[in-house]
Amino acid sequence: MPSTVEWMVRKGMQRYWRWQRAMTLGARGIVIDGDGRLLLVRQTYSKGWIFPGGGVEFDETIETSLARELDEEAGIALTGPPQLLGIYSNRATFPGDHVAVYVVRSWRQARIMTPNREIAELGFFDRDGLPHDTTEGTRRRIEELDGRVPRRDVW
Numbered sequence: 392m393p394s395t396v397e398w399m400v401r402k403g404m405q406r407y408w409r410w411q412r413a414m415t416l417g418a419r420g421i422v423i424d425g426d427g428r429l430l431l432v433r434q435t436y437s438k439g440w441i442f443p444g445g446g447v448e449f450d451e452t453i454e455t456s457l458a459r460e461l462d463e464e465a466g467i468a469l470t471g472p473p474q475l476l477g478i479y480s481n482r483a484t485f486p487g488d489h490v491a492v493y494v495v496r497s498w499r500q501a502r503i504m505t506p507n508r509e510i511a512e513l514g515f516f517d518r519d520g521l522p523h524d525t526t527e528g529t530r531r532r533i534e535e536l537d538g539r540v541p542r543r544d545v546w
Contacts, residue, residue, distance in 0.1 A: 397436075405485050414487045418457040419444030421476065421536060422467055422495045428515035429533065431525065432464055435511045439526040442492070443467070443513070453491045461495070465513055466504040471497025476536060479528075481546040490546055492532055 419442040422430035431440040443464040447456040454473065461467040473493035481488040504513060516522065518533060534540040 432513040466502040468501040479546040
């Protein structure tokens with residue numbers, strides 16, 4: 392359960408984003424290493440482990456945003472095109488928000504990341520060894536990727 396301050400900040404930012412844009416768009420990457428493990432990050436400002444990614448800026452394509460976010464959050468550089476898994480409505484968290492999720496198999500570690508103001512932790516995890524507080528949306532995308540559940544269009 393988010394704290395009152397966290398909730399107020401989030402609601403304030405959402406109102407600002409709503410005023411700035413009718414719809415928001417984010418990009419997340421399911422980065423898979425050579426052993427089939429998945430990259431997850433834990434941000435400093437929210438709870439749970441998620442795929443790296445963030446908001447698409449006005450002057451970016453979705454894939455440009457994905458590449459920027461992977462570099463900023465995890466030191467990952469794309470070496471080939473990512474594969475779109477799906478675009479999801481995130482209306483339960485923020486009406487008008489959508490998230491494009493890509494599968495990233497062609498990449499290299501451009502630099503080793505250490506915790507910073509945005510990313511508290513990051514690591515590669517086996518699908519059956521995910522951190523206990525991996526978010527439900529992240530778990531569902533993994534199940535969709537593995538073909539264990541049908542793809543939904545809602546986060």
